Amino acid sequence: MIIAVLAVQGAFIEHIQMLGQLGINTVELRNEADLAQPFDGLILPGGESTTMGKLLREQGMLIPLQERIRQGLPVFGTCAGMILLAKEITNEPRNFLATMDIRVLRNAYGRQLGSFHAVSAFGDMSDLPMTFIRAPYIEVVGPEVEVLSRVDGQIVAARQGNQLVTSFHPELTADMRVHEYFLGMIASNTAVA
Numbered sequence: 402m403i404i405a406v407l408a409v410q411g412a413f414i415e416h417i418q419m420l421g422q423l424g425i426n427t428v429e430l431r432n433e434a435d436l437a438q439p440f441d442g443l444i445l446p447g448g449e450s451t452t453m454g455k456l457l458r459e460q461g462m463l464i465p466l467q468e469r470i471r472q473g474l475p476v477f478g479t480c481a482g483m484i485l486l487a488k489e490i491t492n493e494p495r496n497f498l499a500t501m502d503i504r505v506l507r508n509a510y511g512r513q514l515g516s517f518h519a520v521s522a523f524g525d526m527s528d529l530p531m532t533f534i535r536a537p538y539i540e541v542v543g544p545e546v547e548v549l550s551r552v553d554g555q556i557v558a559a560r561q562g563n564q565l566v567t568s569f570h571p572e573l574t575a576d577m578r579v580h581e582y583f584l585g586m587i588a589s590n591t592a593v594a
Contacts, residue, residue: 402425402426402441402442402584402587402588403425403426403427403428403438403439403440403441404420404425404426404427404428404440404441404442404443404444404584405427405428405429405430405435405438405440405442405443405444406420406427406428406429406430406443406444406446407430407443407444407445407446407453407457407462407482408429408430408431409430409431409453409456409457409460410448410449410452410453410456411446411447411448411449411453411481412446412447412448412479412570412572412573413429413444413446413448415446415570415572415573416444416446416479416572416580417429418572419571419572419577419580420444420580422577423577423580423581423584425584428440430443430462431460432460432461432462433460433461433462433465435462436462436465436466441475441587442474442475442476442477442583442584442586442587443466443469443470443474443475443476443477444476444477444478444479444482444583445476445477445478445479445481445482445483445485445486445498446479446480446481446482446572447479447480447481447482447534447570448480448481449481450481450484450485450493450497450507451493453481453485453497454485454495454497457485457497457498463497463498466498467498467499467500470486470498470500470563470564471500473562473563474563475563475564475565475583475586475587476500476563476564476565477564477565477566477567477580477583478501478564478565478566478567479566479567479569479570479571479572480534480535480536480537480567480568480569480570482566483503483505483537483539483566483567483568484497484505484507484537485497485498486498486499486500486501486503486564486566487499487501487503487504487505487539487566488500488501488502488503488504488543489503489504489505489541490504490505490506490507491504491505491506491507491540492506492507492508493507500564501546501559501561501564501566502542502543502544502545502546502561503539503541503542503543503546503559503561503566504539504540504541505537505538505539505540506537506538506539506540507537508535508536508537516532516533516534516535516536517533518530518531518532518533519531519533519552519569521550521551521552521557522550523549523550523558523578523579523582524549524550524582526578529550529571529576529578529579530574530576531550531552531557531567531569531570531571531574532569532570532571532573532574533552533557533568533569533570534570534573536557536568536569537568538555538556538557538568539555539556539557539559539566539568540556542556542559543561545561545562546559546560546561547559547560547561549565550567552568555568557569558579560586563586565582565583565586567579
């Protein structure tokens with residue numbers, strides 16, 4: 402299995418390191434030519450969603466990745482990655498990949514000083530550590546979206562077929578279960594576009 406990690410900006414190294422600990426090979430996506438490499442899944446890391454979206458467009462990756470995700474490529478977006486996948490962003494006039502039927506509020510927990518840690522349920526897991534940094538949360542989900550986690554009543558993780566998103570940064574903890582969950586999505590081949 403090979404996982405592509407969007408490496409134009411943000412916390413991509415931490416995802417690559419965690420996947421390496423799980424024995425997974427990775428490729429970095431920096432421009433359109435990198436899309437020619439074979440990969441079985443895609444991680445969109447945390448960072449600055451507006452900058453990442455701009456670089457996706459400028460490097461010719463936005464439309465090809467959008468098409469692959471719509472065709473069933475498993476994708477995992479953390480924090481800014483969740484914003485990139487959202488069909489609607491409350492406090493942003495435009496959207497980016499817009500493949501997941503969610504409405505997201507950017508910087509919902511405030512600026513950098515609003516960063517915090519929590520422990521909450523995620524799917525069948527009851528005690529997942531979560532690190533939130535300038536995090537968004539999901540305000541509205543479409544009918545095909547499964548809510549996987551809430552913190553203080555707000556939706557912070559969800560899945561729609563082949564797409565997984567979290568408001569928090571699982572790559573910044575030692576707990577590998579969210580990445581294992583994503584790898585399971587790929588391995589089970591149950592992802593539906």
